[in-house]
Amino acid sequence: MNLLPRFLYLFMSLPIRIADSHFNTWDRLISRFIWSGARPRIKFRTLQIDKDHGGLALPNLKEYYYASQMRYMVYWCSPETEARWRLIELSQGQSQPQTRLGGKVISNKDGNRIVEDTLLIWKEIVNKYKLTNDIKLLIWPSCNPSFRLGEIDSSFLSWKDRGLMALCQFLDGNIFKKFEQLKSQYKLENRDLFKYFQVRHFYNSEIRKGISPEGNDIVKVFSDAYDLLPSKTVSKLYKALQKQNGNNTLYIKSKWEKELCMEMSEGDWLSMCVTQQTSTSSKRWREFGWKSLVRFFITPHIINKQRGEQQQCWRQCGHRNANHSHIFWMCPKLEQFWDSILLITGRIMGYVIPKDPKICLLGLLPGEVPTEPLGAFNIITDHAALFQTRSSMCLNGRTNGMSTREQKVTVHLWICACSFVQTFYMM
Numbered sequence: 001m002n003l004l005p006r007f008l009y010l011f012m013s014l015p016i017r018i019a020d021s022h023f024n025t026w027d028r029l030i031s032r033f034i035w036s037g038a039r040p041r042i043k044f045r046t047l048q049i050d051k052d053h054g055g056l057a058l059p060n061l062k063e064y065y066y067a068s069q070m071r072y073m074v075y076w077c078s079p080e081t082e083a084r085w086r087l088i089e090l091s092q093g094q095s096q097p098q099t100r101l102g103g104k105v106i107s108n109k110d111g112n113r114i115v116e117d118t119l120l121i122w123k124e125i126v127n128k129y130k131l132t133n134d135i136k137l138l139i140w141p142s143c144n145p146s147f148r149l150g151e152i153d154s155s156f157l158s159w160k161d162r163g164l165m166a167l168c169q170f171l172d173g174n175i176f177k178k179f180e181q182l183k184s185q186y187k188l189e190n191r192d193l194f195k196y197f198q199v200r201h202f203y204n205s206e207i208r209k210g211i212s213p214e215g216n217d218i219v220k221v222f223s224d225a226y227d228l229l230p231s232k233t234v235s236k237l238y239k240a241l242q243k244q245n246g247n248n249t250l251y252i253k254s255k256w257e258k259e260l261c262m263e264m265s266e267g268d269w270l271s272m273c274v275t276q277q278t279s280t281s282s283k284r285w286r287e288f289g290w291k292s293l294v295r296f297f298i299t300p301h302i303i304n305k306q307r308g309e310q311q312q313c314w315r316q317c318g319h320r321n322a323n324h325s326h327i328f329w330m331c332p333k334l335e336q337f338w339d340s341i342l343l344i345t346g347r348i349m350g351y352v353i354p355k356d357p358k359i360c361l362l363g364l365l366p367g368e369v370p371t372e373p374l375g376a377f378n379i380i381t382d383h384a385a386l387f388q389t390r391s392s393m394c395l396n397g398r399t400n401g402m403s404t405r406e407q408k409v410t411v412h413l414w415i416c417a418c419s420f421v422q423t424f425y426m427m
């Protein structure tokens with residue numbers, strides 16, 4: 001699907017504001033296409049999360065639009081960018097637009113429409129992603145109303161010619177640079193020391209408290225532009241927006257924890273998400289792994305809730321209301337199956353794989369697997385085998401659908417499905 005480049009081309013070319021209703025309509029159309037008009041099984045926002053965090057990296061058009069518009073603002077901040085459009089936009093209005101990024105954006109009705117609209121989009125982004133405090137690092141001390149000394153003392157403007165413009169340039173991570181450092185970097189003079197103290201006091205008293213201790217990735221793209229020529233800006237900004245938007249798959253982790261009566265750390269969960277994307281090069285298997293991790297399959301428990309009926313477990317164990325954990329792990333009819341799988345896998349690999357749903361069902365690589373003699377190769381093949389276990393189980397369930405026939409999950413089926421692992425191993 002080459003939908004994204006087509007949209008992206010327009011987003012990057014047209015400096016216009018697009019109403020939320022358009023994005024909602026496009027998202028609705030995409031969702032309808034993905035699910036073929038059926039009821040969605042996974043939240044649309046979850047699909048938009050990147051693959052390493054449990055999503056499918058479905059493009060979030062609104063955030064690509066924001067990233068494309070912000071790209072121009074990043075170039076405003078980049079003195080090294082030599083583009084005609086930049087010079088035209090910077091010459092509009094009384095103050096240069098990049099000096100307005102650090103504070104509250106007040107629209108100038110007489111200003112250039114393109115510049116003013118871009119700044120309104122910035123205002124929208126700042127409010128939506130709660131950047132009000134972090135963007136203060138983009139303040140220009142020489143022309144910001146909150147730093148009165150800068151407005152009064154015009155000599156601050158002379159720093160601009162030496163390349164020292166925004167507050168973020170005074171910082172190295174979270175640490176305010178020493179005067180000597182700034183002096184050599186921007187060719188300041190000894191007489192600038194007092195002005196340096198004034199800016200440092202302003203930062204310590206009014207800015208430092210509010211900014212995120214770990215830094216903000218969106219602001220970082222802008223900060224970097226002051227000293228380096230920006231590259232891959234849209235991609236960096238999109239990732240930063242994704243990180244900031246608060247969407248995650250931790251609600252799925254909680255569901256597993258509740259069902260399996262255990263706790264998982266966030267790190268374990270992310271490791272499981274990564275495992276689904278890296279255990280095999282087969283797209284089909286990856287899809288199965290992901291589907292089982294994000295609870296894609298419609299279990300009797302879900303049908304019961306939807307239809308108000310009491311459906312039996314697929315494997316006819318007599319359990320009613322069987323959820324994901326039951327279907328793939330806890331069902332008594334699976335006990336022997338899992339034992340055999342672990343026994344065979346353990347025998348081939350030469351070490352015991354713990355009977356733990358986090359490892360077998362969800363794909364957490366155990367920390368203490370022996371690394372000798374075959375090292376990572378062992379882990380990969382071992383994991384591919386476990387991976388295939390779930391896939392063959394799902395396939396069997398899918399083949400027989402929701403019929404009342406007993407669903408047989410056999411070790412034989414698993415061995416057949418795993419034959420590729422053996423072939424690979426022999427090679």
Ligand SMILES: [Zn+2]
Nearest residue numbers: 313317319331
């Ligand atoms: Zn059962």
